[in-house]
Amino acid sequence: MDDRQLVILLNQMTLEEKIAQLQQLAANFYEGAESGGQITGPMEAMGMTDQMIESSGSVLGLAGAEQVIAVQKAHLRKNRLGIPLLMMADIVHGFKTIFPVPLAIGCSWDLEEAERSAAVAAKEAAVSGVHVTYAPMADLVRDPRWGRVMESTGEDPHLNSLFARAFVRGFQGSDLAGDKDRVAACIKHFAAYGLSEAGRDYNTVDLSERHMREYYLPAYRAALDEGCEMVMTSFNTIDGIPASGNVKLLRELLREEWGFDGILISDWGAVKELIPHGVAEDEAEAALKAIRAGVDIEMMTACYVHQLPALVRDGLVDEKLIDESVLRILKLKQKLGLFENPYRAADPEAEREVVFCEEHRTAARELAVKSSVLLKNDGVLPLSRDQKVALIGPFARSGDILGPWSWTGSMEDAVKLETAMTARVGADHITVAEGSGIETMTEEQWQEAEAAALAADVIVLALGESSEMSGEAGSRADIRLPEAQRELLLRLKALDKPIAVVLFNGRPLDLGGVYETADAILEAWFPGSEGGAAITSLLYGDENPSGRLSMSFPVSVGQIPVYYNHFNTGRPVDSPDADGRYVSQYLDIPNEPLLPFGYGLSYTTFTYSEPVVSSGIMSKDQPLQVSVTVTNTGTVAGQDIVQLYIRDISGEVVRPVKELKDFAKVSLLPGESSEIHFTLTEEQLRYHHSDLSFVSDPGQFQLFVGPNSRDVKSHSFRLEKAAVENIRHVLS
Known part of the structure; x- marks a missing residue:
């Protein structure tokens, strides 16, 4: 079906049929779904009629080839014009083969592996009948109290942008229309959802437009530049207006300025939530504001189907807006080939061969290795094969290592730490005890753990959060490990045995009481289906940790x-002119984080030379060449991530103390050195000024090279004035 035929199809639709295309319902509304026999309650609750369901445009949360085919067949029998459904689902970090959570993937700093993880997820989802995934999430996050931090790749706009592109490439491939192993991607949550006040989900966001453009928008834009098909609105307000009814954000910025003409979908219930937000009096006003803002699909509330017909007939909504939205939906169905084959790649026989196959599990295991970050190691790791190990903790035997948004994964199929460690060194070298639950500890659990520890040479202590303590609606004010687990660690420490802690969690934690007590800490995050195998290979030195914190x-x-990448303030704590107390500081703790962005240890050590810069002056046509020599000064092979940062000393508005601009991975044998080269251009020095222009400033800059954002070597240079004046002239 070509574009002309789509317009003909659109013109054949009644107003009510058009509006029904804008409705997204959960699977239990549809005949053929496993829960489809229980649609009466949801139908009545939402006021849905049979005709609305028969004319609806998309389904939420349906997967499984046989089920998808059954639902699509039943729908096509009832839909007057034979328009197929779009099947959408949250395939965030894997389908059946679960990869590490996105925050962990961000710590791999490996764009190829990130792309491969999305491609594997897409292949499994597509053969199981899914057409669209609600991923990736490009929200920049600086508050680990927010549960959805596990869906982000971190706190840096540049790194997040690179990962957003990689995930979109993995999900969609280079030919979404022709490659049935791919699914359409939906970037979320537009916009700035990661800045929710107090780290509380669904909460208010308030920031300047300049700050939003500088830090929070780049990763969404990168995903769209990569060809991402869809955008999902966020739950929060922007400048006092909820995103799903925000004309300036959605229609003016996203549609008109950026030129996005794909599908814009609300998050679950977000259109009707304009009412409790306080910008809509009733469902009619909510529908009016959302459609005027440019929201094409309303997810799981029914303001559109109930209110838009009357709003159109009363002249309050131009039917052209409805037609534009419907045509976008039809075009994606066309691109996916659903008019020719409404079942697309859904194939029960192929599904059994592809889903959770060994090739995919290997990919998940390799990424879990690269995503783990060694936070501390006082000579305890790697373990040796002949050591007697006491494996203790609530995650010693747990399959709850997949993390949130792994609804099609299986905890039972996840490789547990006990299973993998026992397979690696034999049952006679491993004694397992739970020690405590996630939040409770009994005396019986402690006695079992104490006996195991006393008989061992070393303790591996598997601690962390349950998956329910993270993810959507998983905000926490206290981000320490639960008290029972901290108590378990302290009791074990009193036995005077070396302790290596393995952490399973979906957010950066407050490690007070843990960091100083443990002898080694391996941050495994929620590592996915092959987590136990990946962690075991790291604990025993079969693999060398290479993850770095994002x-x-x-x-x-x-x-x-x-x-x-914070600002310096007028009274920085390290200022030589500062007068004791009267600087920007805490009286009881340092300003700096415990562990900075980019940080991570290895089983070997690396040294960096002073950076060598090609010139002290940068011009428009003459970028700087930056080189640094990295040497493996340890006894085993290892990989480091060499990071390049800059600082603009004097901007039109204040600039961060450091900004990541590039990075490179280097693998070195013991004693081996390698010279790493970066090219730094004038374009990389640009930023949003107070008038929102995106240009650079002439003057003094610093560049920094090192293994993380803290431990760097610096060099100064100047950007010549003529370069900036020329750029401003071209842009104007």
Whole structure:
């Protein structure tokens, strides 16, 4: 079906049929779904009629080839014009084969592996009947209290942008129309959802437009530049207006300025939530504001189907807005080939072969290795094969290592730490005890743990959050490990045995009481289906940790938000002219995080030379060449991530103390050195000025090179004035 035929189809539709295309319903509304026999309650609650369902445009949360085919067949029998449904679902970090959570993937700093994870997820989802995934999430996050931080790749706009592009490439491929192993991607949550006040989900966001453009919009824009098909609105307000009814944000910025003409979908219930937000009196006003803002699909509330017909007939909504939205939806169905084959890649036989296959599990295991970050190691790791190990903790045997948004994954199929460690060294070298639950500890649990620890040479202590403590609606004010687990660690420490802690969690934690007590800490995050196998390979040195933090770990929750690219203030704590107390500081803790952005240890050590810069002056046509020599000064092979930062010393508005501009991975044998090269251009020095122009300033800059944002070597240079004047002239 071509574009002309789509217009003909659109013109054949009644107003009510058009508006029904804008309605997204959960699977239990449809005949053929496993829960489809229980639609009466949801239908009555939402006031849905049979005709509305028969004319609806998309389904939420349906997967499984046989089920998708059954629902699509039943729908096509009833739909007057034979328009197929779009099947959409949250395939965030894997379908059946679950990869590490996105925050962990961000810590891999590996764009190829991120793309591969999305491609594997797309292949499994597509063969199971899914057409669209609500991923990736490009929200920049600086507050680990927010549960959805696990869906982000961290606190840096540049790194987040690169990962957003990589995930879109993985989900959609280079030919979405022709490649049935791919699914359409939906970037979310537009916009700035990661700045929710107090880290509380669904809460208010308030920031300047300049700040939003500088830090919070780049990753969404990067995803769209990569060809992302859809955008999802956020739950929060922007400048006092909820995103789903925000004309300036959606129609003026996203549609008109950026030129996005794909589908814009609300998050679950967000259109009707304009009422409790306080910008709509009733469903009619909510529908009016959302459609005028440019929201094409209303997810799981029914303001559009109930209110838009009358709003159109009363002249309050131009039917052209409805037609534009419907045509966008039809075009995606056309691109996916649903008019020719409404079942697309759904294939029960192929599904059994593809989903959770060994190739995909290998990919998940390799990424879990690269996503884990060694936070501390006082000579305890790697373990040796002949050591007697006491594996203790609530995650020693747990399959709850997949993390939130793994609804099609299986905890039972997840590789547990006990299973993998026992397979690696034999049952006679491993003694397992729970020690405590996630939030409770009994005396019986402690006695079992104490006996195991006393008989061992070393303790591996598997601690963390349950998956329910993270993810959507998983905000926490206290981001320490639960008290029972901290008590378990302290009791074990008193036995005078070396302790290596393995952390399973979906956010940076306040590690007070843990960091100083443990001898080693391996941050495994929620590592996915192959988590136990990946962690075991790291614990025993079969693999060398190479992950680096994409989000800072606070000293205390009282620091939050704490992030590396902060402003200096007029009274910085390290100013030589500062007068004791009267600087920007805490009296009881340092300003700096416990562990900074970019940080991570290895089983080897690396040294960096002073950076060598090609010139002290940068011009428009003459970028700087920056080189640094990295040497492996340890005894085993390892990989480091060399990071390049800059600082604009004097801007038109204040600039961060550091900004990531590039990075490179280097793998070195013991004693081996490698010279790493970066090219730094004038374009990389640009930023949003007070008038929202995106240009650079002439003057003094610093560049920094190092293994993280804290431990760097610096060099100064100047950007010549003529370069900036020329750029301003071209842009104007």
